[in-house]
């Protein structure tokens with residue numbers, strides 16, 4: 247199985263390196279800039295709880311140099327999605343499967359407008375990683391999990407083949423029969439985590455301990471659940487409470503990638519996270535005042551600049 251990884255940073259670099267390590271797939275990385283040069287010279291080094299160094303990688307800036315792919319994993323930041331979709335078109339033949347492991351729920355709408363539905367599977371990535379230096383990915387915390395599946399809930403041969411390649415590399419992977427719900431389950435948690443940590447500028451520990459900010463976190467997630475249910479996603483009505491339990495279980499110093507991006511003066515994915523909730527809520531007449539406030543508060547930071 248040939249797997250092309252579009253965007254080889256925190257998400258794509260981490261899971262791509264594990265796929266290389268597993269040896270059950272022919273892995274091709276698409277990268278750019280100094281990170282690409284470092285990957286060519288020294289391979290990819292993963293630092294953290296599960297250190298790994300893989301060398302001799304197939305890496306290119308130009309997907310046309312890859313002779314097609316069975317699976318394309320889309321792993322760029324959300325603002326790069328449309329450009330990345332255009333770049334991978336030459337890689338995507340009639341037998342290719344494209345899976346986005348990006349955050350949020352709007353990502354699959356972009357894919358659906360670019361490729362036939364039968365060529366798409368859904369995906370969710372749980373990991374906390376960042377590019378620490380060109381060619382180096384830092385993992386903070388032991389969490390690492392990939393979920394993917396057919397949108398119609400079937401267990402397909404292509405899903406099983408990808409699962410085998412992931413498991414060979416030590417990825418905690420699961421072939422889901424309810425991938426749309428899984429995508430939304432992560433969305434509920436992530437919108438709560440990213441919206442609160444980035445606006446309050448604190449990790450989850452103090453936010454969940456203070457009654458006022460804890461209630462804010464819960465209510466932000468309740469809005470996401472209400473929007474998901476209005477769109478027909480099978481989330482229980484009290485699902486925000488379940489995700490609050492997850493927020494209680496993670497390390498107190500855990501924060502979101504969006505908070506990290508704010509601290510570094512990077513662009514923010516807020517338009518697709520809290521902003522996505524507002525957009526999807528408006529489409530169904532579901533009020534989302536807290537997510538709107540988060541999107542508005544962060545609007546002047548969304549394009550990056552000084553933190």
Ligand SMILES: NC(=O)C1=CN([C@@H]2O[C@H](COP(=O)(O)OP(=O)(O)OC[C@H]3O[C@@H](n4cnc5c(N)ncnc54)[C@H](OP(=O)(O)O)[C@@H]3O)[C@@H](O)[C@H]2O)C=CC1
Nearest residue numbers: 253254255256257277278321322323326348349373374375
């Ligand atoms: N990292 C994490 O812990 C997790 C991230 N996610 C989600 O995954 C997605 C990716 O995040 P993450 O991996 O952290 O982001 P990163 O910025 O670490 O990695 C993305 C990489 O893709 C590169 N890239 C973007 N466009 C292209 C292109 N056209 N050609 C070649 N390379 C390209 C970027 O280059 P450049 O730097 O030059 O822009 C960067 O190196 C986001 O939606 C994020 O929310 C989900 C779960 C966990």
Ligand SMILES: CC(C)(CO)C(=O)C(=O)O
Nearest residue numbers: 371372373374502503504
């Ligand atoms: C919450 C986390 C770290 C889980 O993967 C994440 O996806 C993010 O912060 O973007």
